[in-house]
Amino acid sequence: MTTTSTVARPSVLTAGTSPAPDVDVLIVGAGPVGLFLANECARRSLRWRLVEQRPRQSEHSKALAVMPRTLEIFDMAGLVAPFLAAANRVTSVAVVTHGHRLAQIAFAPPDTPYPFVAMVPQDVTESILARALQSRGGAVEYETSFVSASQDGEGVDVVLEREGRRVPVRAAFVVGCDGAHSAVRHQLGLPFEGAAYDKTFMLADMETNDALPSDELHLCPHEDGPLAIFPMSSRRRRMVATVDHADGEAPTLDLVRSVLAQRAPRGLEARSLNWSSYFRIQHRYVAHMQVGRIFVAGDAAHIHSPFGGQGMNTGLQDAWNLAWKLDLAIRNRARPELLDSYTAEREPVIRRVIETTDFITRALGTASRFAQGIRDVVIPIVSHLAPFRYRFVQRLSELGVDYHGSALIEGAGHRYFDNSLRDGGIGSRFVLVVGADDASHTAQEARRLADDFHTVLELRSGAHAGIALVRPDGYTAYESYRGTPAEALESVREVLQRQVVDST
Numbered sequence: 001m002t003t004t005s006t007v008a009r010p011s012v013l014t015a016g017t018s019p020a021p022d023v024d025v026l027i028v029g030a031g032p033v034g035l036f037l038a039n040e041c042a043r044r045s046l047r048w049r050l051v052e053q054r055p056r057q058s059e060h061s062k063a064l065a066v067m068p069r070t071l072e073i074f075d076m077a078g079l080v081a082p083f084l085a086a087a088n089r090v091t092s093v094a095v096v097t098h099g100h101r102l103a104q105i106a107f108a109p110p111d112t113p114y115p116f117v118a119m120v121p122q123d124v125t126e127s128i129l130a131r132a133l134q135s136r137g138g139a140v141e142y143e144t145s146f147v148s149a150s151q152d153g154e155g156v157d158v159v160l161e162r163e164g165r166r167v168p169v170r171a172a173f174v175v176g177c178d179g180a181h182s183a184v185r186h187q188l189g190l191p192f193e194g195a196a197y198d199k200t201f202m203l204a205d206m207e208t209n210d211a212l213p214s215d216e217l218h219l220c221p222h223e224d225g226p227l228a229i230f231p232m233s234s235r236r237r238r239m240v241a242t243v244d245h246a247d248g249e250a251p252t253l254d255l256v257r258s259v260l261a262q263r264a265p266r267g268l269e270a271r272s273l274n275w276s277s278y279f280r281i282q283h284r285y286v287a288h289m290q291v292g293r294i295f296v297a298g299d300a301a302h303i304h305s306p307f308g309g310q311g312m313n314t315g316l317q318d319a320w321n322l323a324w325k326l327d328l329a330i331r332n333r334a335r336p337e338l339l340d341s342y343t344a345e346r347e348p349v350i351r352r353v354i355e356t357t358d359f360i361t362r363a364l365g366t367a368s369r370f371a372q373g374i375r376d377v378v379i380p381i382v383s384h385l386a387p388f389r390y391r392f393v394q395r396l397s398e399l400g401v402d403y404h405g406s407a408l409i410e411g412a413g414h415r416y417f418d419n420s421l422r423d424g425g426i427g428s429r430f431v432l433v434v435g436a437d438d439a440s441h442t443a444q445e446a447r448r449l450a451d452d453f454h455t456v457l458e459l460r461s462g463a464h465a466g467i468a469l470v471r472p473d474g475y476t477a478y479e480s481y482r483g484t485p486a487e488a489l490e491s492v493r494e495v496l497q498r499q500v501v502d503s504t
Helices: 034-042 069-074 080-086 124-137 183-188 253-263 311-330 337-364 369-382 386-395 440-452 487-498
Strands: 023-028 048-051 088-091 092-097 098-107 117-119 143-150 154-161 165-176 193-196 200-208 216-220 227-231 236-243 270-279 283-286 294-296 430-435 457-462 465-468 474-478
Touching: 023 034, 023 311, 034 124, 034 311, 048 143, 069 080, 069 311, 088 227, 098 369, 098 386, 124 227, 124 457, 143 165, 143 183, 154 193, 165 183, 183 294, 200 253, 227 253, 236 253, 253 270, 283 311, 283 337, 283 457, 311 337, 337 487, 386 457, 430 440, 440 487, 465 487, 474 487
Parallel strands: 023 048, 023 165, 092 216, 165 294, 430 457
Antiparallel strands: 088 117, 092 098, 143 154, 154 165, 193 283, 200 236, 200 270, 216 227, 227 236, 430 465, 465 474
16 A cells, blocks of 8 residues: 555645546445445535445344434435334433333434434345435445555545456545445554453344333343343344353344343343344544545444444444535535544544443443442432433434534534425535524625635525524534624635635
């Protein structure tokens, strides 16, 4: 691999001595993250290719929970309807140990049209995204592996392998979405920082009785290891638990029943298994998600405990953060700082997710009698406190994710979502939202600013007074509800100039 971190960071793609790219974006790995990124490239009319070394899409349920913020993202991408149709909706989280309910927390985040966790098996998620991609004229190239890549200031020369033959491709950008054992990450030499859990995880997709509510997720602390139960329907559930070691190639129905009898709420019975697996989990991430024109996303960039249901959602949001930035770079509208912001913005989010899931895993499974006693006393107390319940739901739902501290944002950088963004209502242009009741001269100045940045900015009227600059991923780059409109619009101009090239 000849690439290093000193490769020039591209912002404006200019003609040079190197060959022109065959594609704008080469995506390696067709799991949920790669499929979603390909859909976003197709929606933006970019030239893309999606390669996958497997012969077909996943046939197993694997990742399951789709969080409210991810549903909002799917809505902004025009993809949410089939997920809603397929989902079992969870609106409550219960903590139960040794048959005793420690807490029950309503999962009802405010100010979102999706106040629930959508339980959608990963094979269904992949099928939805693959069909959407097909409807946009695209397809996955199966049984095609990433071999190597080298890059210069204008593109990446990639070698793929298909049917035993080497296939050269030149891409403007490459994104590795190829999982925990990512070939792209290995070729880049990116350290995967973190550690492994001592215990083995077991997963079972099982048919059960209807002893538990179909709209409630259960977290079950136990000294022998934590257990989580995710309902897919009234009689189909996902079980995730830790065991000391694997017994056989996959968990048997007898083992599943034994673990349930030991740790689950009373009355739950496993009738049969649809699928089961052992796996080892680590909590690791890369500190740098980009080397020049090559990026990593999803499990290729971060892996962690499945307790909390955050993994796939975090990866999908990696793709959402990156897609519009690549689009603007390909269209010669991005400054170097825009692509650099991918790592700067996503790494703190990923680190917090890993910290949260690691804390949940260790707290639910601690073997310390003293720690168990404290946990079992504290959880019932704090779960009744409104601030705790709010923070718990905001973090689990990922509605609380923001990009404050980003060099490209002035202010909180929090989530923005309204009806104008829904059903594919946002692309790769920023949205300048001006209150409908603001003075006419403010509207005139806003129109003038939108004209100055006409290829990267559009003007919309808001329901509330004030001025906001909304990024193409539905996060605020600037907000002002005080001061003069002229000052606010000048600040908007400065924020835009940090990341995009003025229209000409």
